[in-house]
Amino acid sequence: MKRTRLAAGALCVAMAGALTLTACSGDSGDDGTKTLTFMFRGGPDEKAAYEAAIDRYTEATGVEVEMIVTDADQYATKLQAAVAGNNVPDVFYIEQATLQSYVSSGILMDITDEVAESGVDLDNIWQYGVDSYRFDGTVQGTPDGALYGLPKDVGPFSFGYNKTMLEEAGIELPDPDEPLTWEEFVEICKTLTTDTDGDGAVDQWGTGLNVQWNLQSMVWSNGGDWTNADHTQVTVDTPEFAEALQKFADLTNVDQVTPSASDAATLDTYQRWMAGEIGFFPVGPWDVSVYNDLDFEYDLIPWPTVGDAGSATWLGSLGIGVSAMTEHPQEAVNLVTYLSADAEAQQTLVDANIQVPNLIDVAEEWAAAEDAEPANRQEFLDIAQDYGRAMPAAFTYGAEWYDELWTNIQPVLDGEQTAEDYLAETQPKMQALLDESLANAEMAAGG
Template sequence: MRKSRLMAGVMAGIIVASTAACGSGSGGDDGLTFMFRGGPDEKAAYEAAIAKFTEETGVEVKMIVTDADQYATKLQAAVSGNNVPDVFYVEQATLQSYVGSGVLMDITDQVEEQGVDLDNIWEYGVDSYRFDGTLQGTPDGRLYGLPKDVGPFAFGYNKTMLEAAGIPLPDKDVPLTWDEFVAISKQLTTDTDGDGAVDQWGTGLNVQWNLQSMVWSNGGDWTNEDRTEVTVDTPEFAEALQAFADLTNVEGVTPSASDAATLDTYQRWMAGEIGFFPVGPWDVSVYNDLEFEYDLIPWPSMGGEESATWIGSLGIGVSATTSDAENAVKLATYLSTDPDAQQTLVDANIQVPNLKDMAQEWAAAPDAQPANRQEFLDIVEDYGRAMPAAFTYGAEWYDELWVNIQPVLDGEQKAADYLAETQPKMQTLLDESNANAEQAAAGS
């Protein structure tokens, strides 16, 4: 029903391009090109939003849509071919290189001239696309994009499962301690059909997306504050990584490798076989149709008090070579900050509202699903952080952590030993990243 409403009458003024044919990026009489990634829900929502933009401005927009896993390659091909779309999604981790190579326009003055109330947009979202020539993400940097969204990575639980097991529901405001989380997970891990094999688990986390919460809440981090020193070889970091591996190898509350090979943990969560699992705003449109009831709580705290998790974001940037900068900035601003456009995207259940006042109403809605939508906003306002490589010049140094981590996850190597071996490799790559950033800044 929702898709039918979004699609009604949206094609006026829009030309939907195939992913094989990037726009010319020329703007002007031919209209604008807008390149983004997403599935059917996101595509339909943008068709509706851009149709209204065209109606209000008379500016036609050609949409270039790719799958998520193809976007970076397609955009880089457009950049290499001097065929940059007028407006396009920009990832946090690529912003500095695109600024240094002259791909992205500095839109600070144009946004100010349009009278955009940046104070009503999440600071994290706006600051993610600021760059002062040295550091990204600082409030004093110039603006090279606006947030398409903010993506708070929340923690969910299968409310139906806990109620069936007679387990009191977790407090929506107070994080579970790590011991409490493990204890509940053990209660949930069971053989429900009596065939002698476990078919329900407490949790099923992914190390690349879930270790951050554990490390941060335990007092560890990937780097020092100015992002010059890799700090993964600390006791706090090692304790968190070891505890992650122990969920499988010691506590037995996650599916084994053979179980996961049969059906991965995401699919098992969807099937109602897992008690605790992460939830992003991008999941809501699918999770709201599950056969069990779920809700959000703070991430468990390894340190025992404070919760922690990450916030993602995509930006909307403007090509520095567009021939219609005025309308290109108008389009980027419209998609990021216009209340009607935001409502269209929010109604599609694909993101949290960028506008703070709209977000508060959205979270407090009596029919909110999940019921504790406020948790998303608490992450954005309070305890969420940028991913470790979000504001560095490339992510190779960060990716190195995962290259040979499997023996730790399998219980064949201690976390502390692995981190001691890996820290120097990561440090070398971070040094190279920072040197490349300085070189790019000097040449821009």
């Protein structure tokens, strides 16, 4: 049985009062050498980049850093186990959606003063990234909140296309600045969806999107949203939201420009994009190191627009925070500011093609490079600077209310239920869960 968000909130409050939390290092060697632990997630490229950056940090400061790296899908579980076992790393990745509970539970250190004294130019770091880790005790993301971390990065979720495929089909390449209308996008997808080898079966498709990661753009561009401005009321049961969700389902059931369920069972859409069988597909900065080695040329464009609200997409971020229990708080904060704001450390991560530069001036040079891959890197910056939005549950106390939307959505995607009917059924369930999360937040804040 699922634990309710109210119970989860009570657990966070109990943790704050019952646990005598400690850092999992903080020891000094016999020679006085200080050692920090740094826990993060990532693949071989990210690990190698951090090893190089941290080697320079140790050389410059004399502080040793023990790295604890996990796969992305194991990180949250292993960090929670470390917290539950009173073995919190000195420095660790934090997700936007967990910040409030970690602050309320006394796990994260307020680093506002230390960052101010460090001389870091926060105006040269993406504002969205910095504000994501501010919390005033009630609202997360406000510019006036205390800092409980600095951004490791920002993650603009862009839209890519197979340039080689479009050129071979004789299709005019999309404008890198002007988004396609939904009608234009679907028409191109229909042209690209074809049987290329003549065996009677479609083996190339216009697109292949995932509802949990791609519906946001469609809803926002149509003027819809998940909640009201202060995240207290769920707002999915609206004509704007329903139209966007219906058009998403129609890509498969009406327009027939995406792989069918049986096609996807054989090879999922990510694998088909990688194989050059799909025309349009999302691209995040974390994909670039892999996508640049594909057998076709790709580039970035704004997301197509369903309505008149303009191109829209989400902008994620990972933060780096400091344990409130670290025995070496100043050194831990120094490591955070180094990884987030040191130009040379950032360049090491950028050279590994795993993120957009955290520093705005470095990012502008990076986007304008003549050998940029993909060529339109500027699209990443436009999202980060201008029109990227936080994911709907990024700044709420827990995400179960948001996850509820996807629980029984399959009949809509299969064409067996209308989007309008499904949203009318689902909004009350989502609202009840959001109400619980608000109660959790109040309980934690008062604990």
